[in-house]
Amino acid sequence: MLRKLLPLLVITALALTACGGGAPAVPQAGAQGQGGAAPAQGQQLFALNCGECHSEDGSGTDEAPAVLGHTADQILQQVRTPEGDMEAIPADKLSDADLALIAQFVASLGGEEAHPAIEPTGEERVHLEAAFEAIEDYENMDRETAITHLDQAVALATGDAAELYEDMLASVKAEKAGNARHELKELLGLTEEGH
Numbered sequence: 001m002l003r004k005l006l007p008l009l010v011i012t013a014l015a016l017t018a019c020g021g022g023a024p025a026v027p028q029a030g031a032q033g034q035g036g037a038a039p040a041q042g043q044q045l046f047a048l049n050c051g052e053c054h055s056e057d058g059s060g061t062d063e064a065p066a067v068l069g070h071t072a073d074q075i076l077q078q079v080r081t082p083e084g085d086m087e088a089i090p091a092d093k094l095s096d097a098d099l100a101l102i103a104q105f106v107a108s109l110g111g112e113e114a115h116p117a118i119e120p121t122g123e124e125r126v127h128l129e130a131a132f133e134a135i136e137d138y139e140n141m142d143r144e145t146a147i148t149h150l151d152q153a154v155a156l157a158t159g160d161a162a163e164l165y166e167d168m169l170a171s172v173k174a175e176k177a178g179n180a181r182h183e184l185k186e187l188l189g190l191t192e193e194g195h
Helices: 002-018 035-048 073-080 096-109 121-136 142-158 159-173 177-187
Strands: none
Touching: 002 142, 002 177, 035 096, 121 142, 121 159, 121 177, 142 159, 159 177
16 A cells, blocks of 8 residues: 555655745744754755855855854844845845844854954055956956956055955955955945944
């Protein structure tokens, strides 16, 4: 009897999955169960809701910056009342419970504190502004121009500034220009500080 039912159950399960609207099934926050389910759910929810823009590991993409180094509270605030180019994600699109799991996951990633306080010189600023203009529109970036100007900024800088510019240069080369764009906005005073 089980042999006859098994193919029917498999076909039924496949049909139900196909009718699910195309969105992958993600466990809800209340279904976390025992043990380490919450971090795994947070990671899964992050990949589903945030990974396309910020990468599945949170290290950033050409489109959006890394989330590493941000606290859970910063993530909660950024998602609901964002600064910068990100649009708010309302609770009817991402529940507060799921957002809390995502924020906990991001906070668990660690990383350096975002946005070191650096004041570029006039010459550095010229190259940083040119680099920003080259990557401002992630869909129409001029990666080579950004690399050239960031190379020049690195050559002009010393200490923490040189290190930050080198990090931005590495991000652009690694197709994670969102990180450099975000840092450049902060550095050049093009956005409010704090997220």
